Amino acid sequence: MSESTTGHEVYEHPHVPYMKVFFALLIFTVIEVLYAGFMANHFPLLLTGLLAMAITKAVLVAMYFMHVKFEGKWVYMAIVPALVLAVILVTALTPDVTFHAEDADLIAPGGETTRLETAPSRIDTLLAFATRHDVAGSRASQ
Amino acid sequence: MSTAALPSGLAATATPPPKAVPHYAPVTPGKVAMWLFLATEIMFFTGLIGSYIVLRAGSPALAYSHEYAPATDLSGVDPATIHAFNWPKPYDHATNPLSIDLTALNTFFLICSSVTMYLALLSAQKGDKGKIKLFLFATFLIGSLFLSIQVYEYFELIEGRSFPVGISATGHFRPSVSLFASCFFTMTGFHGMHVFGGVVSIFTLFIGSLLGKFTAEKHAPIEMIGLYWHFVDLVWIILFTIVYLV
Numbered sequence: 001m002s003e004s005t006t007g008h009e010v011y012e013h014p015h016v017p018y019m020k021v022f023f024a025l026l027i028f029t030v031i032e033v034l035y036a037g038f039m040a041n042h043f044p045l046l047l048t049g050l051l052a053m054a055i056t057k058a059v060l061v062a063m064y065f066m067h068v069k070f071e072g073k074w075v076y077m078a079i080v081p082a083l084v085l086a087v088i089l090v091t092a093l094t095p096d097v098t099f100h101a102e103d104a105d106l107i108a109p110g111g112e113t114t115r116l117e118t119a120p121s122r123i124d125t126l127l128a129f130a131t132r133h134d135v136a137g138s139r140a141s142q
Numbered sequence: 143m144s145t146a147a148l149p150s151g152l153a154a155t156a157t158p159p160p161k162a163v164p165h166y167a168p169v170t171p172g173k174v175a176m177w178l179f180l181a182t183e184i185m186f187f188t189g190l191i192g193s194y195i196v197l198r199a200g201s202p203a204l205a206y207s208h209e210y211a212p213a214t215d216l217s218g219v220d221p222a223t224i225h226a227f228n229w230p231k232p233y234d235h236a237t238n239p240l241s242i243d244l245t246a247l248n249t250f251f252l253i254c255s256s257v258t259m260y261l262a263l264l265s266a267q268k269g270d271k272g273k274i275k276l277f278l279f280a281t282f283l284i285g286s287l288f289l290s291i292q293v294y295e296y297f298e299l300i301e302g303r304s305f306p307v308g309i310s311a312t313g314h315f316r317p318s319v320s321l322f323a324s325c326f327f328t329m330t331g332f333h334g335m336h337v338f339g340g341v342v343s344i345f346t347l348f349i350g351s352l353l354g355k356f357t358a359e360k361h362a363p364i365e366m367i368g369l370y371w372h373f374v375d376l377v378w379i380i381l382f383t384i385v386y387l388v
Contacts, residue, residue: 013167013267018260025253025379033246036232036387047388054383058376065256065372072166075177082181086188093196 014070021064028057176366180373183336187377190332191384194325201228201321208236211311212320230309230322232387237308239299239315240326242386248291249382252337255284256375259344259368266365269358271351278348278364281371285341292334296327329381336374343367 032053039046063069068079204216207226216226230238258280265273299315310319317327347367350356356364 013264016260018257022253022257026250029246029249029253032383032387033242036242040231040233050383050387054380057379061256061372061376061379065260065375066369067167070167072169074169074174078174078177078181079184082184082188086184086192089185089188090192090195093192096196096200 014067016064016067016070018064021060024060025057028053170362172362172366173369176369180369183373183377187332187380190329191380194329194384197321197325198229203228206230206237206308206320206322208306208308211307212309212322214311236306238322239303239305239309240386241295241298244291244295245382245386248288248295249378251284251288251291252375252378255281255288256372258284259371262347263361263364263368266356266361267358271354271356274356274361274364275348275351278344278351282341282344282348285337285344285371289334289337289341292330292337326385329385333374333377333381336377340367340371340374344371 032050035049035053036046039049068075204219204221204224204226205228206212207214207216207224209224210216210219216224225236227234227237232238232240232242258277262274262277262281265271265277301314304313305315309315310323312319315323317324344367347364350363
């Protein structure tokens with residue numbers, strides 16, 4: 001096993017099972033392609049299955065090829081804040097996905113609703129929100 | 143003074159005890175800087191992917207259909223009479239022009255290049271100059287192959303092939319024809335530019351290896367560019383999944 005020196009310390013480079021990682025990445029890629037073909041019409045299963053495999057592959061690359069597994073904890077100080085901010089960014093954008101101004105306009109002042117056939121999922125979400133917070137009732141009482 | 147000439151007690155005092163082998167890899171300023179740069183890259187690609195999620199999830203339910211071009215106003219059309227989705231599905235050739243098989247092969251090449259890049263670093267750590275050159279050149283070639291296939295894919299989409307109306311009103315898949323097209327070209331284009339930067343950097347390393355610049359003690363540039371290259375591979379793994387397969 002090779003060694004390199006920094007100052008007075010001697011560090012032994014870890015053995016990385018790179019061929020195992022390579023074959024794991026290869027197998028996951030083949031499974032992903034086949035899975036996408038079988039599950040193309042089942043979006044929730046397609047999304048969760050493929051994301052799970054993609055994240056597994058990404059973790060393998062980071063841990064072994066990028067040596068995260070063999071670095072000190074300092075490396076997480078660079079990665080974790082960026083990942084947390086990444087999650088916050090996507091989460092903060094979610095209201096833009098769920099609620100739209102044109103949907104809100106579909107609730108009439110008297111509490112009557114108009115169903116937009118082209119976007120049923122968002123309308124259902126909005127109606128559920130309105131029911132929980134008694135939006136229609138409060139408007140009717142004004 | 144030779145320790146052999148000293149009494150055994152003094153020799154033991156003069157020779158420091160061997161230090162324990164560090165458990166973690168040594169931390170160098172260059173490595174910290176590269177990881178901080180990669181953290182900014184995480185944020186950059188998160189911005190792109192986050193925008194993609196918002197645009198895709200906010201896309202109208204009838205945005206893409208077998209019968210009409212994207213962005214056609216279908217408010218007067220009965221949804222039961224058409225095959226429509228809010229986003230093109232994988233393998234649906236009437237709305238999705240992307241070749242999953244070709245890109246899966248390209249993904250395989252990029253994974254191979256990560257292995258050769260790792261082997262170049264391993265050779266550098268062992269001081270094997272011949273293998274450093276070999277694996278750096280192999281990584282350069284495979285990275286170039288990835289880019290070549292991407293350029294071919296772009297050419298086929300933009301100019302080379304004619305697609306049905308559900309993909310494009312003009313028959314060509316260009317950034318302006320639909321939201322799907324603009325998202326695709328933006329994300330894969332920025333990733334392609336990162337690959338190009340990596341290929342140029344690896345070629346520079348290869349020239350350095352020809353000049354004998356890297357030894358077992360001095361090979362930090364290979365480690366730094368290697369980190370970047372593996373990150374580019376990691377990003378592609380995510381992009382391939384969410385752009386082509388989902």
